[in-house]
Amino acid sequence: MPTDPLAAAYLGAGIGAGLTIIGGAAGIGKLAAAAMEGIGRQPNAAGDIRGAMIVAAGLIEGVTFFSLIVAILLAIKS
Numbered sequence: 001m002p003t004d005p006l007a008a009a010y011l012g013a014g015i016g017a018g019l020t021i022i023g024g025a026a027g028i029g030k031l032a033a034a035a036m037e038g039i040g041r042q043p044n045a046a047g048d049i050r051g052a053m054i055v056a057a058g059l060i061e062g063v064t065f066f067s068l069i070v071a072i073l074l075a076i077k078s
Contacts, residue, residue, distance in 0.1 A: 024064035
């Protein structure tokens, strides 16, 4: 049974977008949990921990956004 390459691109884009969102959410969730635990143990270092958490969350968001762009490019492939 022959398959349509465009259908495979749509399937790949959907799976890729879903995995990207799940991975980004899991990464930011673990990051926030670790930061909150660190702030709970060392309240005096809350500013430093918060700053590092924001930078790391931005990097995770950037990779997630890049992966979604790749998935969108797969979806609009001719």
